[in-house]
Amino acid sequence: MATVIPPRTGLEHLQYLETKRPWLSLYGTRVRPVPPAGSSSSKPVYDSSLLHCMLPDELLQEVFMHMSPYALGRAACVCRKWRYATRSPILWRNACLKTWQVTGWEENERILWMQYGGSWRTMWQKRPHLRYDGLYVSRNTYIRAGIAEWRTTNPVHLVCYFRYIRFFTNGKFLYKTTPLRLKEVAKTLQGRPSKLDSVFGGRCTLTDTQVEAALIYPGKRPTVLRIRLRLRGTVTGANNRLDVLSLVTCGVDENEMSTGAEVLDVTEGWEEDETHNPDIPATSHRRGMAAFVFVPFEEVETSVLNLPVDKMDYYVPG
Template identity: 35%
Template sequence: MDNPEEAVIPSLLSSGAQGNTDPSEMEHELHDFRSQWRQELSTRSPRGAEPAKDLQRDSYILEQAKVLFMKGSQLEQSGQLYEAVAFYKRATQLVPDIEFHIDFTSFHNSRERQESESSIGSIDNEELEENLVDYFQNLQLSEDSDNQKFCSPEFQQRVTHISVLPVELLNYVLRWVVSVDLDMKSLENFSLVCRGFYLAARDEGIWRSACQKVWGASTGKCKKYGGWRNMFIQRPHLLFNGCYISKLSYVRPGEKSLDNFYRPYHLVEYYRYARFFPEGIIMIFTSPDDPHSVLPKLQLKSAKDTGMLKGMYKLTGDTVTAVLKRVKTKDQSIPYYKKQQRQRNQNDMEMTYHVELELCNMGRKSSAKLQWVKYAVTTKYLMTGQENTCALLDNKGFPPLLFSRVKSYTSSSETPLL
């Protein structure tokens, strides 16, 4: 209603008609009301006169709600209704009547323009789609871009965004992600975030350092594979962010009953674990315990446990050759002062284990299976110097070792990949 006087006059007239009908008195009451109404308008702040900060905050919230609503509209048109509802809810939480603040005509015009441009570009990019993999492999971070930013935030935020970091600093952070344990799985997960992270994770310097860490002096050149990353993926190599595990079982006959009526048989099951480190260290451990209780023992290179074998390995092609010895642990049964006095006897011996394994693929996982080729033990008697070699592989052979990733092995890094 434009003028409150027009709303009050009928009420005054109606009240006057019911009671006092003196025109002078009605005119006096109307004059008092007008003066009171003008006084209230003069003391009240003008409509819409809000502080500048509140206006900026409201405009920022409105823009955020528009972005969320338009994102939900795009998802709805593409058929992703569940995701669209989530964006709609977030937009209405910020501005309940957000649909009345959006100009849909300009949005549709821009959408049609983008579709027309994409249809024209698709004709020009037919040759690019044929070699799409090579195109992405050859992408590099642009050094001529604005402030050399490799990515930009999707929404405005108060905290500092990662895009303000220089490319060189991000590269150093990724070397900490990979670390000396060669956790390339985490690097690949990092590349799935956005295009800028994808290009940063494809840095040839990181993959070249990883190849040199695996193959050392026999790394060679990457021209044959078309890049260091292709070389690391296609060339057979061991996996270091987990453990190779195999489960073995056999039937052992038990003792006969007193009446010789029956004889029990026992099913014996145990596990064999093989852990490799990029420095050329290998650990093999055999235990009947469940992997959840054994795998933490193999996390560090300095691990020691009763029955553990530790040594060095060498990778040649797809063949792994290793020489191991049993880890010496503290013998609590013999006091320290008697160990010095004990003399060497004929039963003192030293055992050396020779292992040869073959790297194989397991489905789509490359180098995820180790097939046994040779497993022998050489016993040397320290008193006489005599050596005996015995092959431990039977006609059936041992079950292959299958790789299993262990997240705790690469949850933290001590030194970056250099």
């Protein structure tokens, strides 16, 4: 007996090409008030998290693994389930080890149990640390008298300029002083700046809440810029302010330029009158000492620091 083979219509291959999407069943679902099970109360309870019925906890944790610690803090405010999911020690352990990678894994473990009771989340919130997801900006203004012409009274100009610092987890940082506003400089510091951008790199150390940073201005007469800062936050764990304690420039001997690593060694601290060139004494500056304010990259375009001088003649960082 001959076997009859039905004609191929192509529909049998759809099961291999179509990806199962169980969350599509949530579309068009009307959320209705449902009374609690086993309760005699007639007060309705709204189930507004239908997506959690289709999203397993393992997948939710995988999504949170790719988020920054400050994004996790915002995610914890979405609902109760997300709040419990963001308390996973693995998420905060990875954030702490990445932030303090210069300290080393063993030292971080010792600090964790000695000072923070073994909680990685508490360590992240209470241990001072520099932020790497944005820029620290210092807005400075001063009054400069103009030149008198004919019988015109001397004009007065309000000069505004900015200091920008971006820190990295390996103990290095980028520094730039310019009159350009935040949104015009952020793209330069996010990428790989060139020499024409006048961006200088240096090294820094963080001891408790004190930051010591140093960089070299190249040129015919190289100069070392040393900045001492104090880290603080407007709320717990923010670390969004840097107070300028001192700002010193000193000369560099030509013989020391070949050993730039030793010149930028800031691990043992430095004095205000310390200089690397006996012929050029150190100079302590008192202008441009406004505190640095942290601005995340996602808030660069909307920050108030982009306003011109006529709309914001001063700025109080708080």
